[in-house]
Amino acid sequence: MFAIVHPPSDVQDGNAGSCRALAQYLDKEAGEGLRFFSHTEQNISVEQVIASIDTNKQKLGAADAKFFMLSLNPSEAEQKHLIGRDVSDISELTADERQEVIRKLEIFTRSAMDEYAQNFGRDKIRSGADLMYFARVETERIYKHTDEAVKDGMAKIGDVKPGLQFHVHIIVSRKSLDGKTKLSPQVKSTGNEWELEGRGTVKRGFSHINWKVRVQQAFNESFSYQSKEAQTYQIKQPPQQEKIVASIPDKTLRDLLMNYQFTAANQIVFAMREQGYEHSVRHGVHTFSRDGGTFQISHSELKQFERPLSEEQLEDIAKRFDLAKYENGNGNYNENGLQVKEVSFFTYQMDESGQKSLKDVSYKVIVDEQTKTVVSFATVRQFAFAHQINLMKSDLDKEVVLRKMKNADLKDLLSNYRFTAGNQIVAAMKERGYEHRVRKGVHTFKHPVHGTVSIRHKDLVNFQEKIDDATMQDIAERFNLYKFKKDFAEGSYNENGLSAKTIEFNTYVKVPIEPEGGENQESEPDNTTQEKQFVLGENEDDKVKYRKELKSVSYDVIYDDKTHVTIPVSLLKHFAYKHDISLMDRFKHSYAVENEDMRECLRNPELKNVRQINKEMRSRGYRVEMDDEGRYTYTRGDTSFKMERRDLRAFTNYAKNTKEKDTFADNTGRAASMIGGSIQNKIMNEILGDNFRTERMVIGKVKTAVSLVQNPANIKMMLVCKIAGFLNPFKEL
Known part of the structure; x- marks a missing residue:
């Protein structure tokens, strides 16, 4: 039994495009009732074969192989064994005998494709059922220009060959059946070890030798056949390597050359030095000595064992290698069966004057103990870059x-x-x-x-950090929120070692996609509206869809020259609120208020709220007015100044009472409890997730929260009113 993976040159139009030409060529015997079959199906049309193979090519480049052609070729003796009697031509078979041979070959093909799948050694590719392949049994062969009978003039190209010509052709996709795994039998190397039930340990990567041998064994076992040597694929080493290995007297070097794949001869020398051998080279001859024993081997002979790694081998190493862990280990790396070593050797190099001089050269290699391969570190990095494989699997320290x-x-x-x-x-x-x-x-x-x-x-x-509470408290104690607001609005803030600036940057933000037609879209009246139970966040209409939009974002930060810390003002305000630190203390911070009368009022502990302060200011001859934006204007003669209502409330600790804070959070929870689904958590976070000081700020948060609900406007208004009732005394809702 000869199992063959055909090279792309054997495929009409190659295998980087459509399989149409090959499939139609193999369909030449369709008129005799022979059709394609797969691992699980029979009687598959050629159109279905073409469509399936040609569409299973996700993430394959234009020049990449999309499929491969395999063939299973039983010897004449094996065909006679399947038939059960001695015949010399297919014409001697009855129709039933012919169909029985075809049936046996179809069963055997599925066994051969099980071996094909297992030969890759992939965890998720266990049998032919994981492959996308289509096969068909053929009963004829035709003469080609390479046949001796054609060259001798005994037959013409295209004539049908006499005798028994049963064989199987297979088209197998490069991608697995689920489209997730690339499988290339063009890789002739083995890979990392894999435990196979009932078969011991095999290795990853496609081995043509193993597959050919296992196919023969499967045929022998399936049909109780004892194959002869001439009918069996014979395992042979390349003659030059076989001869060299046989001539080496040292077992250590023989084992290295037979069990490891090296990409450079100096790696073999390095491996021998690791085994304790002393090494020297003169006139192209390497001399190794250990424990009194010495032997020699030429450099040209060592170079016979240089074998570059396949793309699949490099891809496997690149996917297991973590460059971040290598860097974090300061060059020491031993992870996932991979170890980084430094190969050093002496070599002659040409200098600028053209003279040769002996130089000490070193480079890093990756030793894969799973696949017994050695490759330069630079080769893996270049391969990963070219194939967009991320080597940074973790974070750098x-x-x-x-x-x-x-x-x-x-x-x-x-x-x-x-x-x-x-x-x-x-x-x-x-x-x-x-x-x-x-x-x-x-x-x-x-x-x-x-x-x-x-x-x-x-x-x-990784360099951003959470600032410790002691530093935060120290900054908060030195920060005057009122002076910051006043000075920064005018240009700059710089006090007590603290300065302010604005951070601006562009970022992508999620923006809700408005329903088509908008909320004001007219529709027919629904008489059943009053009977419907609206549960916000649980209806299909509540599922908010978003799109990404690039927006300019800015926020204010405080820089502490003392500790070299940069923190957002909002974070500092949140910390102060959480730890009951007043950033606008009437006794500590009112010095920043420009008007002397207002400073005196703020420092008077008997004036407990805004109303009493304004009454005192009126008694001092000031006219007090408040505009629509919540700012008070104080006027007396030619003197006039303004203060934010929220600042006055902050100075008088309006929202600082702990009991009020707890009550507010509790009431907010009650308001949000009427809402179902994920919207409830979003609204709770919107209302409670920021540092508020006044009812106006709370109102803004409630409005933002309600905007998350993608329901008709009347439902939103109902929610606002409901929350307003719970959040009393914030009556401005």
Whole structure:
């Protein structure tokens, strides 16, 4: 039994495009009742074969193989064994005998494809049922121009050959049946070990030798046949390698050459030195010695054992290798069966003057103990880059990023400053004169003097950190929120070692997609509306659809010159609120109020609320007015100044009462409890998830929360009113 994986040159039009030409060629005996079959189906049309193979090509390039042609070719003796009697031509068979041979070959083909699948050693490719293949039994062969009978003039090209000519042709897709795995029998190497039930340990990667042998064994076992040597594929080593191995007196070197795949001769020398051998080379002859024994082998003989790795082998190594762990280990790496070693050797190199000199050369290699292969580290990195395989499986340690970084400005920022977000680092680099762009998760900073530096976003955000409570409290104690609002609105804030700036950047945000026609779309009146039970968040209409939109985002941050910390103002306000630290204390911070009379009122503990303060200001001759935006204007003669109503409330601790906070949270929960599904959590987060000071801020949060509900306007209004009832005394709802 001869099982063959045909080269692409045997396939009409090659195998990088459609299989149409091959399938139609193999369908030449369809008129005799012979049709394609698969692992689970019979009587498959040629059109179905073409459509199935040609559409199963996800993630394959234009030049990649899309399918392969296999053939199973029983010898004449094996065909006679299947028939059960001695015949010399198919014409001697009855119709029933012919159909019985075809049936046996179809069964055997499925066994052969089981062996084909298992020969790849993939965890998810266990049998022919995991493959997409179509096969057909053929009963004739025709003469070709390469046949001796044609060359001798005894037959013509296209004539049918006499005798028994049963054989099987198979078209198998490059991709597995589920389209998730690429399988190429063009790989002649074996790979990592895999435990196969009932068969012991086999190795990954396609071995033509193993498949041919297993197909023969499957035929023998299926049909109780004892094959002769002439009918069996014989396992042979390449003659030159076989001769060299036989001439080597040292067992260690023989084992290395027979069991490992090296991509360079110097790797073999390095492996021998690891085994304790002393090595020297002179006039192209390597001398190895250990324990008093010495032997020699020529460099040309060692080079016979250089074999480049296949794409599948390189892909397997690249997918298991973690460059981040290698970098984190400072060059020490032993993970997933892969180990990084440094190969060093002496070689002659030509200098600029044309003279040869002996140089000490070294490079990194990856030793794959699972597949017994050795390949240069650079080759794996180049392959991964060319095939877009991510080698960074985990995150780099911050120390490694800093150690590898050559740009002094970025290194200084990441080493000596503390940030709470990656965009703050980007802003700091821009302040130092760098242009910035980000593409595919990589930030690039360009400076006219200091050059260009790039860093992955994942590595950049590793330097953002949560600021400890002690530092936050220290900053909060030195921060005057009122002065910040007043001064920063006018241009800058700088006090007590604290300064403010605005961080601006572009980012993609999710924007709800409005239903077609909008909420005001007219529709026929529904008389059953009053009978329907609306449960917000559980109806199909409540499923919000989003689209990505690039928007400019900005927020204010405080920089502490004392600790080199940058934190958002909102985070500082949230921390202060959570820890009952007043950022607008009437006794501590009112010095920033411009008007002396107002300062005196704020420092008077007997004036407990805004109403009493305004009454006192009127008694001092001020006219007090409030506009639609919630700002008070105080006028006396030629003197006039303004104060936000919310600032006055903050100075008088309007929303600081702990009991009120607990009551508010409880009432919000009651309001949201009437809402079902995921919308309930969204509304709770919108209302309670920020640091509020006044009822006006709460109103804004409720409105934002209600906007999440994609229901008719009357339902939204019902929700607003319901929440308004629970959130009393915030009556402005």
